[in-house]
Amino acid sequence: MRGITVTKGVFPIPRVQAVFYGWWLVGESFFLMTLMSLAIFQGLGAFLVSMEEQFGWSRGVISGAFAITYVESAFLSPIVGHLVDRFGPRRLVLVGYLCMAGGFFLFSQVHSLWQFYLAFLVINLGAEVGGWLPLIAAVNNWFQRHRTLAMSITMSSINFGGILVPLLVLGLDSHGFRWTTAGIGAFLLLIAAPAYIFIRNRPEDYGLERDGGAVAPASTTASVSKTPVHEAEVEFTVGAALRTKAFWILTIAGIASGVPLMALGVHLFPKLTDMGLSDGTAGLVILVFTAVALPANLIGGFLGDRFRKEPLIAGFLVLQCLAILLLALSDGSFSAWLFAALYGVAFGTRLGMSTAIWADYFGRSRFASIYAWSFVPTNLGIVAGPLFAGFLFDLRGSYAIPFTVFAGLSLVGAAAMLLCKRPVLKLASRHPLPTT
Helix, strand or coil: CCCEECCCCCCCEECCCCCCHHHHHHHHHHHHHHHHHHHHHCCHHHHHHHHHHHHCCCHHHHHHHHHHHHHHHHHHHHHHHHHHHHHCHHHHHHHHHHHHHHHHHHHCCCCCHHHHHHHHHHHHHHHHHHCHHHHHHHHHHHCCCCHHHHHHHHHCHHHHHHHCHHHHHHHHHHHHHHHHHHHHHHHHHHHHHHHHHHCCCCHHHHCECCCCCECCCHHHCCCCCCCCCCCCCCCCCHHHHHCCHHHHHHHHHHHHHHHHHHHHHHHHHHHHHHCCCCHHHHHHHHHHHHHHHHHHHHHHHHHHCCCCHHHHHHHHHHHHHHHHHHHHHCCCHHHHHHHHHHHHHHHHHHHHHHHHHHHHHHCCCCHHHHHHHHHHHHHHHHHHHHHHHHHHHHHHCCCHHHHHHHHHHHHHHHHHHHHCCCCCCCCCCCCCCCCC
């Protein structure tokens, strides 16, 4: 230990030799987002089956709760983004995890469909307030040169949570959904306070600068080094960002890549079984996709910090297009395994880059607010994707057409990224970062 720094009455940071605190924050964010991925996103299928067995509700009725949460998120995101920028990620994480804990306690007491819908709305409210957006914003505050790698490691938790789904299934099978959901609620309640204590909003509050080191004296900060990848950042306001072409092109690319992802999350398993794979083999194919995506996250983070992100993201979206097209037009088991490898690489590598580029373009002082506004059309599109695939399957008895459309959407996203350029804000000055 080399001592501690205390600023503005916040908790001190222990300065451990050779370990920048931002990387500890990445580890904490990875842990918290893994819990969310396991209990909420990746675990949806397990809860769906449990509710169907417990109450006899149809899958369509149960899936309605999941669809409603995305509509809820679409309209909550701009509010949450403003709160993150105004009050800092720490407070939002505390409130969000307490809310999620309460939602899971409600879930454990469900006896009717309206109670199930209410519980999921509360859980999703907590996940929206204290989950992905504030944690990514916190990581963004602590990094610039290593921003993409830090975000990629944090976001690999989405895939890691999928690997842990068998533990959730084991809990549901052995203890039932009431004890399992109550246990999740209790655990979230226990970690809320420690998460709040150890999250740090900004390195400047502790006499540090991004990526490590002490803040340089004022006389030496006037010049900012530039490279082709790390240009001097300009801090956009929300209004200025919304008036740029780059914002809308990135949003289109987000919709084009996000809609296939969510649709596959719902329909991939039945598509694989339709191809003649057993339930166990289909589950293994999905596990392979998830396992491939984990190291791909790190590779994408490494590449994104060293090369221009636009052509990289475009290239991996083309790979995503080929993977989905292969699944749409083929019925052999070899195609399923090849899809898992290709899609795992495509999804994993671009995940961190697709988020970090927003900070590259628009700065960090209003990062959460600006990025959150893109979620409104994106989440509404994500809701439509699974419904579109399900409707066409019911109509034609095949996933060929919807999956081909999803492949085409990925290609649209690739074209959008090739057209995207860093926005320019005339007469811009660096806005002071919001205080907490």
